[in-house]
Each structure stands twice: as structure tokens, then as C-alpha cells.
Amino acid sequence: MANNPDDPAMFSVQQQYTHPPGILVSDHYIQPYGYTCYRPQGTKDWLIIYTLSGKGSINNGGRGYLSCTAGTLTLLSPGSVQEYFTDEGHVWEKLWAHFIPRLTWMDWIPSSNTDGPIFHLHIDNESSRRVIESAFWRVISYRLNGDSILWDELTLNALEEVILLVASQNKVNKKLDxxxxxxxxxxxxxxxxxxxxxxxxxxxxxxxxxxxxxxxxxxxxxxxxxxxxxxxxxxxxxxxxxxxxxxxxxxxxxxxxxxxxxxxxxxxxxxxxxxxxxxxxxxxx
The missing domain is CATH 1.10.10.60 (Homeodomain-like)
Incomplete structure (x- = not known):
């Protein structure tokens, strides 16, 4: 698997993948004011961010900035501008992963619910937050501690759980007729x-x-x-x-x-x- 989020493998959602599905890189960050990331062309993979505490801001494709606070999940599609930073006076704690999705995930990965390219969801329910956080921590744990293809599969399965939980939350928020x-x-x-x-x-x-x-x-x-x-x-x-x-x-x-x-x-x-x-x-x- 790649170890550099600036060197991803997917050109677009519509094209065939040139890299097998997987977690390219993932981690847990606690970053004070002054932390920033800027990739004007985005990356060729997906980026998912879950905020545990503090506050950060993320550029919504030139249509303003979205606030990332505790319980906020943010999803950026390939090619989206990636500009985000810790807000002044805050420390931003987050879990994140760059990934190539399995083809079957594409029906579950939600499309943008904002004026820009970003999917941005604040999860109010505490029990829902706990299960998403637990699955996300397993993504990071499996990736850091595993050294075989079976651990890669466990990592993907944990991220699939996150994707499914987000899809479920998004469906609830839509309040279907x-x-x-x-x-x-x-x-x-x-x-x-x-x-x-x-x-x-x-x-x-x-x-x-x-x-x-x-x-x-x-x-x-x-x-x-x-x-x-x-x-x-x-x-x-x-x-x-x-x-x-x-x-x-x-x-x-x-x-x-x-x-x-x-x-x-x-x-x-x-x-x-x-x-x-x-x-x-x-x-x-």
C-alpha cells in the first residue's frame, strides 16, 4: 500500500482503479492552531475525516469553509481541493484515512450534501458516534499492527463498517417519505x-x-x-x-x-x- 497521501492511485470514480481497494494512509492527529494542509488539485483517492474534539475548518471547493467539530464526519471525493486547518484558539483532534473504495461501496458512499463538493455530516446521537469512532479506531489499529493480507482485509472491513454507518446516518437525516x-x-x-x-x-x-x-x-x-x-x-x-x-x-x-x-x-x-x-x-x- 502507498504511504503517501499525495501519491494516490485513483484517477476518478468513473474510471477503473489502477490500484486495488485499500487504505493508503490513516492516522490519529491532535493538531494545535498553525496546523494546515493545502492540496489545490486534491488527490486521486477519497479522504474521510472524523473530528473527535476541538475545531478545524475545511475549504468547500471555493464556496466557503465548513466547521469540523466533535462528531462531524467529512468526506472529500477525488480531485476536490484539500485545504483545511486548525482554527485559532483550538486544538483539532481527528481520525482520518485516504482510501481506494471497493466497487460495491459506491452505492453507499454519500454524495455532497453541501453547496460544494464535500459531504459534511454532524452526528448528534452519542451511541452512533461511539460505534463510528470504534470502527475508525480499528481501521488505524489494523493498519498499524498488521503485516499480512488478512490484516489488510480486516482494515478494509473496518472502514466498510464506517462507510455503512455513515450511509445509515445520512439516510436517517434525509427522512424519507x-x-x-x-x-x-x-x-x-x-x-x-x-x-x-x-x-x-x-x-x-x-x-x-x-x-x-x-x-x-x-x-x-x-x-x-x-x-x-x-x-x-x-x-x-x-x-x-x-x-x-x-x-x-x-x-x-x-x-x-x-x-x-x-x-x-x-x-x-x-x-x-x-x-x-x-x-x-x-x-x-
Whole structure:
């Protein structure tokens, strides 16, 4: 793994990674006033910062500065300006990591919720803070103390926990319409069945067009696109952890045609199902 956050490996979210997923560098900093970092071109990886105490400020892509205080989590995408510093009169204590995400994380990593490129979330709930902090500390502990590929995997798993916890917090903060949430629950539980928008609309007492508009507005994808992604993610688990034939997996997650399943899987994951399974078993994913 790289040991320099200024020498990352990912060119953009949309391109294939030239470096395997992993933690490039991570640490725990306690920095007084005078500490500053400035990378006008950003980096080619992702940067996640969790503030434990004190106060810092971070440039939101030229659209002002965001305050980082206890319980604030900040996420910068590749190529974003990285300018941050400890505020005058404060000591900024933070946990941070530069990382290359697993492809499957991209549906969980939240997009910007500010006027600029940065995702910035203040976590009010104390129990939520504790679990995020605990997972983040494991990221740093595994990376510093491990000396094998299994420790690298533990490090990634700990960061994946952080990403999932942040995604969960972001979902709570969005306060989805109860009817949209009900549709999401149906998709989650009955993804293998033939789901029709008309039936979903009738279930939540909306017209199909109104439900489709409301769902896309709040979720960001159409109902059918969300259903397809959920099916593909379930198929991914079956490919990784079972030896079931690919045609059986396709049918089990709701695809009527194995050929169509392979086409969609390849489009989403960048590799066909059989090669994905092979790479996973070789430890490449």
C-alpha cells in the first residue's frame, strides 16, 4: 500500500482503479492552531475525516469553509481541493484515512450534501458516534499492527463498517417519505419476485407516475434501477460465498434470463460473473 497521501492511485470514480481497494494512509492527529494542509488539485483517492474534539475548518471547493467539530464526519471525493486547518484558539483532534473504495461501496458512499463538493455530516446521537469512532479506531489499529493480507482485509472491513454507518446516518437525516421507505422495504424483502410499479403504487396509495417521481426525487434512482442494483448485490454475495451455478443464481435473485443477468452484472461490476467469482477466490476482491 502507498504511504503517501499525495501519491494516490485513483484517477476518478468513473474510471477503473489502477490500484486495488485499500487504505493508503490513516492516522490519529491532535493538531494545535498553525496546523494546515493545502492540496489545490486534491488527490486521486477519497479522504474521510472524523473530528473527535476541538475545531478545524475545511475549504468547500471555493464556496466557503465548513466547521469540523466533535462528531462531524467529512468526506472529500477525488480531485476536490484539500485545504483545511486548525482554527485559532483550538486544538483539532481527528481520525482520518485516504482510501481506494471497493466497487460495491459506491452505492453507499454519500454524495455532497453541501453547496460544494464535500459531504459534511454532524452526528448528534452519542451511541452512533461511539460505534463510528470504534470502527475508525480499528481501521488505524489494523493498519498499524498488521503485516499480512488478512490484516489488510480486516482494515478494509473496518472502514466498510464506517462507510455503512455513515450511509445509515445520512439516510436517517434525509427522512424519507414513509411511502418511499415502504417501497424500499418491499424491494429489499421481495426482490426475487416480479415487482410491478402499478402494484407498488396501489400498495402506498399513490398513482404510478407520482410514486415514480417521488421515489426518484428522494432515492436518486428509479424504482426499477434500485431493484436491479439490489438483485445484483444479492447475486454478488451468492457468487462469493457459494458454488451455485451462475444460471441458478440469476434465477434466484429475480432475473429470468441468465444471459441478461450476465450482461447487467458485467455492466455494473465491470467483470462478468464467472470472472468475478474467480477473482474473489484469488483474493483480488
Amino acid at each position: 414513509s411511502r418511499v421507505q415502504e417501497v424500499l422495504d418491499i424491494v429489499s424483502w421481495y426482490y426475487m419476485e416480479n415487482i410491478l410499479i402499478e402494484e407498488l403504487a396501489n400498495k402506498v396509495c399513490l398513482s404510478p407516475s407520482r410514486l415514480s417521481h417521488l421515489f426518484r426525487e428522494q432515492v436518486g434512482d428509479s424504482i426499477m434501477e434500485t431493484l436491479k442494483k439490489h438483485r445484483l448485490k444479492q447475486a454478488e454475495k451468492l457468487l462469493m460465498y457459494t458454488m451455485r451455478p451462475i444460471a441458478d443464481i440469476a434465477l434466484a435473485v429475480g432475473f429470468n434470463s441468465p444471459d441478461y443477468f450476465s450482461q447487467q452484472f458485467s455492466s455494473y461490476f465491470g467483470v462478468n460473473p464467472s470472472n468475478y467469482r474467480k477473482k474473489f477466490r484469488e483474493g483480488l476482491y
